[in-house]
Amino acid sequence: MKSFEDILRKNNLKITKGRLALLNLLYSSHVPMNTEEIYEAVDKKSLPSFTSLYRMLNELTEKNILKKNLYHNGLYYFEFANMGHRHYIVCDKCGKISAIENCPISEFENIAERETGYTVTNHIVELRGICPDCQKDK
Template sequence: MSSDLLKSCGLRLTPSRKAVLDVLRNHSEPMTAEKIHTLACQSSRMGLSTTYRVLAQLTEHGLVLKNDGLDGFCYYQLHTHTHRHTLHCSVCGAVVFMDECPLETLESQLAAQTGYIITSHSLSFTGICPACQKKCPPDISHTCK
């Protein structure tokens, strides 16, 4: 599967690309490059710079989606040509997926108003999950770790 996916983009299968794709395929939640690297290194030895390079190549060829998190990290996920929106806890890093897309109507309106063909969108909310709210005083809960 990895080989066909890469071949369709003009890329050859390397151990590093296979390891990164396997990690992304086995985890539906968006992950940082560091987390992907840690998991990919369980099956293939590579440096962190190689992981970043592979992610950049896969993103450039449209196989991986990259989103900037409000926490300063970039999050990567396999581009399945379906999209999911997320809610991130800024304290513990938990991710909750939203089942519905609240942007479909807005996307249609924007396309009609601007003439654009909108090919994708992303939406990410950041907040504090209920478990972290219980651990942190209310007045400083946004900074509690």
């Protein structure tokens, strides 16, 4: 992946410690993170306020550097936009999120286009269940 500085420059965004810390955190994460999780994990010297975090997330999403991928428990979850097309399964008990790498929806999109005349531009699928750890706790 390009350096975060190059990504910010290319998108005419100022290179700041906060943006770099945010991008590094999300790049290191294997699953999308919500605003509260990001704020909890990021260095407060680099990103001192929720207001700054929200502003950065919105800017980076508008520039298609990040994407809002899930809407769970009233919260949006963010990840890098170029991480590929993935879906997730969310545990109903503990909230753990796991990625599902393969997407079987393309055939369904073709059917939907044929039946409706629409051109499918995107889809969002969220599966819910009980994770293996919570199943053990029964």
